[in-house]
Amino acid sequence: TRVIGVSGLNASGKTSVCEFFRGRGYLVLSLSDTIRRELKARGTPESRQALIDAGNDMRNAHGPGILAQRTVHTLHINEDPLQHYVIDSVRHPSEVEALRDGVTSRGGRFCLVGVTAPSEQRYERLKSRGRIGDSVDLSEFMKVEQQESAHSDPNGQQVGKVLHMADILLDNAHDKETFEKKIHDLEKQLDERF
Numbered sequence: 001t002r003v004i005g006v007s008g009l010n011a012s013g014k015t016s017v018c019e020f021f022r023g024r025g026y027l028v029l030s031l032s033d034t035i036r037r038e039l040k041a042r043g044t045p046e047s048r049q050a051l052i053d054a055g056n057d058m059r060n061a062h063g064p065g066i067l068a069q070r071t072v073h074t075l076h077i078n079e080d081p082l083q084h085y086v087i088d089s090v091r092h093p094s095e096v097e098a099l100r101d102g103v104t105s106r107g108g109r110f111c112l113v114g115v116t117a118p119s120e121q122r123y124e125r126l127k128s129r130g131r132i133g134d135s136v137d138l139s140e141f142m143k144v145e146q147q148e149s150a151h152s153d154p155n156g157q158q159v160g161k162v163l164h165m166a167d168i169l170l171d172n173a174h175d176k177e178t179f180e181k182k183i184h185d186l187e188k189q190l191d192e193r194f
Contacts (some may be wrong), residue, residue, distance in 0.1 A: 001077045001108040002026075002084040002194050005099050007091065007162045008115030009148055010048070010141075011122040011129070013172035013179055014088055017115060020183045021086045029074070030088040031067040031095060034058070052147055052157060055091070059155040065098035072102030091148065091157040096165050109194050113186065114166030117173050119145065167193070 004021065008014045018028045035055045036046060044050050058066055068090070075085055090096060096112055103110040117125075123141050149160040163169070168189055172179045 001075070001081065001103075002190070003075065003077070003099065003103045003108050003110045004084075004086045004190065005090045005096065005110065005112040006086060006088045006115065007096075007112065007159060007166065008117075009119075009122060009145060009159055011126040012115040012117045013170070014115050016172075016179065017113060017170065017183055017186070018086050018088050020180075020187075021084075024187070025082070026084045026086045028086045028088060029071060031071055031091070032089040034067045034070050048144055052144070056151065056153055056156045059092065059094075060153070063094065064092045064155045065094035067092075068095035068098035069102065072099060072106075075103070075106075075108070077103060077106040077108040090162055091159050092155070093158055093161050093165060096162055111167045111190060111193055112162075112165060114163040114169045116163065116169060116171050121173065 004026070006014050006017050022028045032051060032055070035051050035058065038054050038058060039046055039050055042054070044054065055067065063069075068087075071087060076083060087099060090099065090112065100110045100112070119142070123138060126141065148157045151157045168186060170179070170182050170186060172182075
């Protein structure tokens with residue numbers, strides 16, 4: 001069983017990577033789904049800030065790898081050799097470790113893919129996509145980016161550190177067609193790794 005972790009800052013292109021592999025038969029899960037269930041249980045409306053705050057609360061209460069630990073237990077590793085997974089929203093080094101250890105200890109194979117793009121491009125993409133919870137104010141975008149990249153709480157989001165742990169980095173600093181070609185090339189790289 002292949003498990004691909006995907007990390008990157010907001011509007012970097014993570015969804016494009018996930019959707020490509022969904023089209024190849026991978027089951028796509030998000031660590032943020034665990035947080036969404038927590039928000040629903042709390043009766044808190046979903047927003048980017050609410051997701052960050054609840055995720056940080058969960059990491060502080062249960063350890064920084066809790067989202068990945070809960071997700072790994074839902075995977076049917078090696079039960080169906082044709083079922084592969086993409087895990088989106090990997091945002092803390094302990095999540096990487098929990099996924100890597102949890103997958104490999106059960107006989108699966110894990111690879112972390114980091115997606116990068118300049119802040120200015122990501123901000124323009126965020127404004128144009130109109131997703132619920134996205135902020136369209138530049139100062140708010142930069143504030144959220146700082147919280148996601150290197151939160152002052154060591155159990156908070158640390159996407160910058162996670163990107164340094166990536167087995168493969170995809171640069172999404174160009175046009176959509178160039179990035180799509182890089183995603184196709186990623187599939188070849190993964191075939192060689194796995």
